[in-house]
Amino acid sequence: MAGEIPPAQPPPGPPPRPVLWRWRRNPLRRRTDRLQTWIGLGVLIAVLAAAPVAAVLVGDAARGHYEDTARHQLQTRYETNATLTEDAPRHPEPGSDEEKQTRYPVEVRVVTREGRTRTTRAEVRPGLTADNTVRIWITADGEATERPLTSEEIRSRTMGWALLTAIGVALTGAAAHALTGLVLRRRNLAHWDTAWAETAPRWTTPT
Incomplete structure (x- = not known):
């Protein structure tokens, strides 16, 4: 029907490129591209900084717990x-x-x-x-x-908790990055719909 605006179609996705491409000068680069890159870099730095600290803190707490448990077991x-x-x-x-x-x-x-x-x-x-x-x-x-509990068992369990903590921090960072990427992608698609609604009438021809 004349005058009907066709539904917006997102442009075909570009081939995979390194993350750093979003920092290059490019007329198609959007502000959200740079924002997503900075968020990814921030998450990476935060994970690298937080994972060792969290692993040490949890490992120290676990070691103290198991050492107390072992002492209690020896007494009882x-x-x-x-x-x-x-x-x-x-x-x-x-x-x-x-x-x-x-x-x-x-x-x-x-x-x-x-x-x-x-x-x-x-x-x-x-x-x-x-x-x-x-x-x-x-x-x-x-x-x-x-x-x-023996000293070897205490050491093994402590290392296990420390490793699980480091993995948990990394997974949390990955989930946060994926979530922000999803939000930004939906925002881009919403802007694309708006721009298409403004442009499409110029391409329609009455019959």
Whole structure:
């Protein structure tokens, strides 16, 4: 129909170019192009500066937490002898590497530091028979438990939290940059629609 303004069509996207092209002199360069470049540079600098600091702070807090946990564990649990009250299952592949790593939960009898006899369940090697003695960690109440955290485990967990923090900062920066890019792109398309609405009537011819 004559006089009807066709819908705006965004121009074809240019081929991928380095980010620095937005700083060159170019008649097609928009202010939003420069703004997006500066935002990207700012986000990059912020991530490079914040990631190490955040990793150190979180890692230090994690190390302190796990060291306190290890001290508490050493105060509330101890290693002692335990006597099996039943046979442990046999592994289907005797002598294999899998058998050496496998542990089965069985009932054992322990004597606490207060002299009380308790039964609890502990993980032992396959094939052990009743009345065999094993070394296990127990709580003050005589319940089987894990050994306290070692220095290597504390170090590993601390490094894990520090690494996760650095990755989190980087992902946050990438998300912020992507979001600002999306906002600027929508703004560009809105300006394109406005400019097209003003220009299109000049190209229409009454029939």
